[in-house]
Amino acid sequence: MFSELKPLPTDPILGLMAAYKKDTNPNKIDLGVGVYKDEQGHTPVLKAVKKAEAFRLENETTKSYIGLAGNLDYCDKMEKLLLGNEHPALLANRIRTAQAPGGTGALRVAAEFIKRCNTDATVWVTTPTWANHISLFEAAGLTVKEYPYYDYENKGLLFDEMIEALKQVPKGDIVLLHACCHNPSGMDLNAEQWQIVAELAKDSGFTPLVDIAYQGFGSGLEEDAQGLRLLAATVDEMLICSSCSKNFGLYRERIGACSFIAKDAVVADVANSVLLSVVRSIYSMPPAHGADIVNTILGSEELTQEWHQELAEMRDRINGLRSLLKDSLNAKGTSQDFSFIERQNGMFSFLGIDKAQIDRLREEYSIYIVGSSRVNVAGVSKDNIAYFADAVATVLK
Ligand code: PLP
Numbered sequence: 001m002f003s004e005l006k007p008l009p010t011d012p013i014l015g016l017m018a019a020y021k022k023d024t025n026p027n028k029i030d031l032g033v034g035v036y037k038d039e040q041g042h043t044p045v046l047k048a049v050k051k052a053e054a055f056r057l058e059n060e061t062t063k064s065y066i067g068l069a070g071n072l073d074y075c076d077k078m079e080k081l082l083l084g085n086e087h088p089a090l091l092a093n094r095i096r097t098a099q100a101p102g103g104t105g106a107l108r109v110a111a112e113f114i115k116r117c118n119t120d121a122t123v124w125v126t127t128p129t130w131a132n133h134i135s136l137f138e139a140a141g142l143t144v145k146e147y148p149y150y151d152y153e154n155k156g157l158l159f160d161e162m163i164e165a166l167k168q169v170p171k172g173d174i175v176l177l178h179a180c181c182h183n184p185s186g187m188d189l190n191a192e193q194w195q196i197v198a199e200l201a202k203d204s205g206f207t208p209l210v211d212i213a214y215q216g217f218g219s220g221l222e223e224d225a226q227g228l229r230l231l232a233a234t235v236d237e238m239l240i241c242s243s244c245s246k247n248f249g250l251y252r253e254r255i256g257a258c259s260f261i262a263k264d265a266v267v268a269d270v271a272n273s274v275l276l277s278v279v280r281s282i283y284s285m286p287p288a289h290g291a292d293i294v295n296t297i298l299g300s301e302e303l304t305q306e307w308h309q310e311l312a313e314m315r316d317r318i319n320g321l322r323s324l325l326k327d328s329l330n331a332k333g334t335s336q337d338f339s340f341i342e343r344q345n346g347m348f349s350f351l352g353i354d355k356a357q358i359d360r361l362r363e364e365y366s367i368y369i370v371g372s373s374r375v376n377v378a379g380v381s382k383d384n385i386a387y388f389a390d391a392v393a394t395v396l397k
């Protein structure tokens with residue numbers, strides 16, 4: 001049976017991560033995988049997380065099964081983190097949440113759930129989007145189509161084209177939107193644009209699915225959720241897939257959530273039984289550790305405050321690096337203008353260089369960038385910025 005299989009390529013981003021690890025050049029720079037790094041190039045465990053883990057070690061009383069939806073206190077707290085404490089959808093008891101193994105697990109659960117709601121649903125994703133979006137929805141048997149989003153030429157948004165395309169999306173289809181810090185472009189919708197999308201969803205009847213994997217990495221926890229909250233206040237139904245990988249630094253603990261908002265509480269309960277049946281058919285129940293950590297942090301004023309501070313530090317560092325990158329690259333006097341880097345959000349931007357230049361950066365300078373020219377801004381530091389800017393200027397000559 002196995003000998004009939006043909007080999008498949010590895011995920012290019014994860015492949016790049018492995019190649020970087022093997023590289024022995026002391027000047028190597030990893031701008032590939034979307035993981036936050038501090039000035040020393042480390043991805044540390046947050047102090048608030050360490051404290052919550054110590055608490056868990058002392059106070060955990062059972063390893064018995066957790067239940068299909070996972071940690072219910074965690075689910076409640078995530079709903080509030082996503083929507084804010086007083087959101088009308090929360091107050092009307094229209095939202096339900098299942099803890100999921102990472103944002104990816106949440107998306108996969110959402111995909112199967114969508115399939116149960118409408119076998120023929122098409123999922124519309126931004127051009128471009130996180131590559132996993134496409135493979136993950138297709139793996140669930142859904143059709144995936146793209147709508148215009150990033151303007152490669154002007155390093156902005158193709159908003160008018162996006163709206164024209166979304167006007168054609170029929171009722172019953174899903175439109176995936178990145179809440180903030182768009183992966184891979186860093187270009188986000190502003191509040192006015194979110195409102196236009198929300199009105200369109202309400203009028204034409206497509207169901208929004210908001211993927212929020214970087215809440216707090218753009219402008220702030222509240223600011224980064226504003227589009228999501230606006231949508232949730234406008235439409236009857238939507239899905240939300242969230243991840244605690246980045247903002248809590250819990251990547252390998254695999255913690256996220258799959259939430260949906262229904263028209264009313266009665267519909268929400270029925271739909272929730274379907275969501276939980278989907279969970280049961282995939283992995284039965286989620287693991288406990290990550291949810292317990294997040295629940296402990298969000299349940300303690302002191303730890304929440306400490307987490308907010310640590311998150312702000314990560315965000316400020318990223319935004320500072322965006323300015324530094326722009327200044328350093330523009331100072332090289334190449335024909336490109338890198339000012340767009342400062343206008344974009346989160347860890348990613350497209351540098352806008354070609355494949356041969358990306359290969360040269362890797363082969364000659366040990367600088368690792370994804371093939372689309374997406375860079376993880378957090379991989380830059382004050383120590384390596386000059387080396388990086390010189391290398392980019394050289395390959396652009
Ligand atoms: N959605 C987007 C847009 C992402 O960039 C990522 C990756 O980090 C995820 C979802 C999934 O995150 P997780 O690592 O929690 O599965």
Ligand code: TYF
Pocket residue numbers: 011013014032033034035130132183
């Ligand atoms: O886009 C990124 O780099 C992150 C991390 O299969 C990631 O979202 C990348 C690829 C992958 C899983 C996570």
